[in-house]
Structures are given as C-alpha cells and as structure tokens.
Amino acid sequence: MGIYKQSVDTHLLPPSSVSSFSTVSLSLSLSPTLGAVFHFVVRSMALCGAKKDGRELKIYENTDELSTDLADYIAELSENSVKERGVFAIALSGGSLISLICKLCEAPYNKTVDWAKWYIFWADERVVAKSHADSNYKLAKDGILSKVPVIPSHVHSINDTVSAEKAAEDYEFVIRQLVRTRVINVSDICDCPKFDLILLGMGPDGHVASLFPGHSVLDEKEQWVTFITDSPKPPPERITFTLPVINSASNVAVVVTGGSKADAVHLVVDDVEPDHPSLPAKLVQPTKGNLVWFLDKAAASKLDGTKFSE
Numbered sequence: 001m002g003i004y005k006q007s008v009d010t011h012l013l014p015p016s017s018v019s020s021f022s023t024v025s026l027s028l029s030l031s032p033t034l035g036a037v038f039h040f041v042v043r044s045m046a047l048c049g050a051k052k053d054g055r056e057l058k059i060y061e062n063t064d065e066l067s068t069d070l071a072d073y074i075a076e077l078s079e080n081s082v083k084e085r086g087v088f089a090i091a092l093s094g095g096s097l098i099s100l101i102c103k104l105c106e107a108p109y110n111k112t113v114d115w116a117k118w119y120i121f122w123a124d125e126r127v128v129a130k131s132h133a134d135s136n137y138k139l140a141k142d143g144i145l146s147k148v149p150v151i152p153s154h155v156h157s158i159n160d161t162v163s164a165e166k167a168a169e170d171y172e173f174v175i176r177q178l179v180r181t182r183v184i185n186v187s188d189i190c191d192c193p194k195f196d197l198i199l200l201g202m203g204p205d206g207h208v209a210s211l212f213p214g215h216s217v218l219d220e221k222e223q224w225v226t227f228i229t230d231s232p233k234p235p236p237e238r239i240t241f242t243l244p245v246i247n248s249a250s251n252v253a254v255v256v257t258g259g260s261k262a263d264a265v266h267l268v269v270d271d272v273e274p275d276h277p278s279l280p281a282k283l284v285q286p287t288k289g290n291l292v293w294f295l296d297k298a299a300a301s302k303l304d305g306t307k308f309s310e
C-alpha cells in the first residue's frame with residue numbers, strides 16, 4: 001500500500017506546482033524566524049479506503065524548530081481539550097522526547113497552559129525506582145513537571161515497588177478508575193481509554209513505547225497496559241500501553257530526530273514493500289484520532305523522493 005510519494009525541493013517549487021500529485025496535498029510555509037530552508041507539511045491520504053484521516057508529516061530543519069512547533073501543538077491540544085472536557089489527559093514516553101518538549105516550561109507556555117487541568121500518564125515506563133536514572137517519570141519530573149504548576153495528584157506514575165506484571169496491572173486499574181470518572185475519555189468504538197494526546201518516540205528498530213519488533217505484546221488485544229521483562233533496550237523490565245490503547249487516542253504524535261532513525265522512518269512512513277509487519281511504529285494508526293509525525297531533517301533524510309536543499 002503506497003501512502004504517498006513526495007518529491008519536493010522547497011526552494012524551487014511553489015506550492016501550486018505540487019498540487020498535481022494525486023495522493024498528496026502539500027502546503028509550504030517559510031519559517032518567519034529563520035527564513036528557513038523548509039518547513040513543510042505533507043498530509044497524506046490513505047489510498048486504501050477504510051480510513052480517510054490522513055497521517056500528517058512535519059519535517060523541520062532542526063530540533064529547535066521542531067521543539068517550538070511541538071510545544072505549540074501540545075499547548076493547542078491542551079487548550080481545546082480543557083475547553084471541551086475540562087481536563088487534558090496526556091501520556092508521555094521516555095528518551096529524547098522529554099528534552100524535545102521542554103519548551104513547554106518556558107514563556108509563554110509556562111503561563112498560558114492550564115497546567116492544573118493536566119492529568120499525566122506514561123505510555124511506557126521502565127520498572128525501576130522513581131528516583132532511578134532510568135525512570136521515565138524522573139526524566140519528565142526533572143525536565144518538565146517540577147518546573148510547571150501541575151497538580152501532584154494528577155501525575156500518574158507507576159507503582160515502583162512491585163514486579164513489572166503487578167505494576168502493569170496496577171496501572172491499568174488506575175486508568176480504569178479515571179475512565180470511569182471521565183478524567184480520561186472513552187473510545188466510542190471499544191471500551192478503551194481515549195487519551196487526549198499520546199506522545200511517542202521511536203527507536204532505530206522502529207519500536208514505540210515499549211512495543212518492540214517481533215514481541216508478542218504487539219498482539220495484545222484485551223489488556224490496556226502490559227509488561228515485558230526482555231526489552232532489547234535496557235532496562236529489560238517495562239510496562240507499556242498496548243496498541244489498542246495507543247490507537248484509541250484522540251491524538252498521537254510520534255517524535256523522531258536524528259539520522260540513526262532515518263532507515264526506520266523510511267520503512268514506516270514510505271510503507272516499504274515487502275511489508276515489514278513487525279515494525280511497531282507502523283502499527284500506530286489511530287482508528288479515529290489524528291496522527292502526526294514530527295521529524296527533523298536527519299530523521300527524514302531517507303524518505304522516498306524527498307530532496308532537501310542545503
């Protein structure tokens with residue numbers, strides 16, 4: 001299934017000249033701050049009919065531009081969600097994502113975001129003490145949560161005193177209670193939680209959250225949160241949202257930077273044949289929600305037909 005092809009030199013092509021791509025509608029905007037080489041958005045429409053919603057692909061000259069736009073994106077979703085539901089339920093991941101959303105601690109977001117309405121979760125967590133350097137909670141707390149006025153009781157970290165299995169079970173229980181009270185919305189197609197936003201990173205092997213290629217947890221359909229004890233990326237013990245939960249979210253953003261991820265980005269986004277069915281990032285396809293990929297130029301460098309001007 002070909003999702004889209006792009007062949008764009010943003011220096012040379014005016015937006016009108018790309019409108020002839022039958023499966024692509026592309027808008028081009030120059031960055032006001034840097035007069036940037038490019039900052040474009042490709043909205044791809046799935047060719048095979050079931051899902052009309054497109055995947056949005058945003059590619060930035062550098063991580064600084066990406067972070068600025070990502071902070072805007074999160075702040076806007078937060079505002080909309082607070083307007084509509086009175087709360088914003090967001091799930092974070094670990095890794096480089098946290099440093100890429102750090103602009104939220106700066107002006108204007110530190111003042112304009114309604115932090116008291118945020119309910120914070122983790123799409124995956126390493127099963128270590130919360131004070132451990134490997135803890136995704138610690139990473140987010142040190143990087144962001146300790147710097148903005150979130151309400152401590154709205155920060156839902158895992159139980160770090162039990163086994164991975166029990167931690168996953170406990171976490172799902174907590175989420176179920178909050179779905180019941182609609183702090184977390186509920187999907188209208190299944191009984192899954194519908195997070196307002198799930199933020200994911202992606203590894204060079206195409207993993208997202210703690211869903212690794214070829215792992216049996218990719219097939220988990222019943223549980224919302226599951227556990228693994230054999231993560232190829234250390235540490236080995238982790239809990240993770242399952243695909244049904246990720247794909248029930250209102251919004252999912254996959255944030256990927258760096259050349260080491262370029263091959264995986266190509267395999268997933270260009271939907272390369274023969275199919276690579278076990279690439280977890282490829283299985284991130286929100287049923288009704290929006291999916292946005294935030295890429296820097298290095299991560300996007302192997303996308304088919306994309307030519308970047310220097």
Ligand SMILES: O=C(O)[C@H](O)[C@@H](O)[C@H](O)[C@H](O)COP(=O)(O)O
Pocket residue numbers: 093094095096097124125126136200201202203204207208209210233
């Ligand atoms: O806890 C984790 O390890 C993550 O949640 C994991 O899914 C991460 O997001 C990716 O491995 C990308 O990590 P980097 O952005 O640091 O490469």
